[in-house]
Amino acid sequence: MRWLLLILFLSFSISVLSQTRYRDELGKSVSKEEFQDKILNGPYFGIPGEEEDLMMLIHRMPFGKVDPYSFYEKLGKLEDLNNQKSLIVIYYPGKDECNSTGDHAYDTKYFKKSHEWLLKTAEKRDASEPSYIYKNPHGLEKYQGIITWIPDPDNAFEEAFFKYPYPCRSFVVIHPSGEYRAILGEFPNSQIDQALKILNKN
Numbered sequence: 001m002r003w004l005l006l007i008l009f010l011s012f013s014i015s016v017l018s019q020t021r022y023r024d025e026l027g028k029s030v031s032k033e034e035f036q037d038k039i040l041n042g043p044y045f046g047i048p049g050e051e052e053d054l055m056m057l058i059h060r061m062p063f064g065k066v067d068p069y070s071f072y073e074k075l076g077k078l079e080d081l082n083n084q085k086s087l088i089v090i091y092y093p094g095k096d097e098c099n100s101t102g103d104h105a106y107d108t109k110y111f112k113k114s115h116e117w118l119l120k121t122a123e124k125r126d127a128s129e130p131s132y133i134y135k136n137p138h139g140l141e142k143y144q145g146i147i148t149w150i151p152d153p154d155n156a157f158e159e160a161f162f163k164y165p166y167p168c169r170s171f172v173v174i175h176p177s178g179e180y181r182a183i184l185g186e187f188p189n190s191q192i193d194q195a196l197k198i199l200n201k202n
Helices: 002-017 031-041 069-074 079-083 108-124 153-160 190-201
Strands: 019-023 044-049 054-059 063-065 087-092 133-134 149-153 171-173 180-181
Touching: 002 149, 019 031, 069 087, 079 149, 087 108, 087 153, 108 190, 133 180, 149 153, 171 190, 180 190
Parallel strands: 019 054, 087 133, 133 149
Antiparallel strands: 044 054, 063 180, 087 171, 171 180
16 A cells, blocks of 8 residues: 555656646746637747746747847848848748648749839838848748848847747848847738838837
């Protein structure tokens, strides 16, 4: 009987210890229910934390301020910084289920139309032409002849804005003041226009 109690106690202790913990974007503990609710009803991703059995909430629409010089320099766009033009950066993490399936996954007409729209938006909002950067080039063959993608220089954009494997693609717009706005994961192009409008008002 004593052995049975000991085994039950150890089993219970291990199950308690191995339960997943949840934290919000500020590192505060949240319940599983709150965690799931924010993912389902708010602009959040749930990602594995650095510790085992830890899940973290990540806000999909971060904003803040950085030193803009190095980002313009790494993309060879210091002249645009001097001319007070915002950077538009589209980030491709690598081929995933999101960017390789669906109606527009291999639609070259759609890619061309989307790129042309971004060029016009950049001109209208006095921004630099969009820069297309990637972490992993697998799957980018479909853009050949339409969009030129370059590797993330020194992983600068991944480290600053795209630390986790967000699905599809993401973007960040950086104003010459250093203020930035981003969307992590798939987005409509209209959100880039919206980010430019907000940053140009600040």
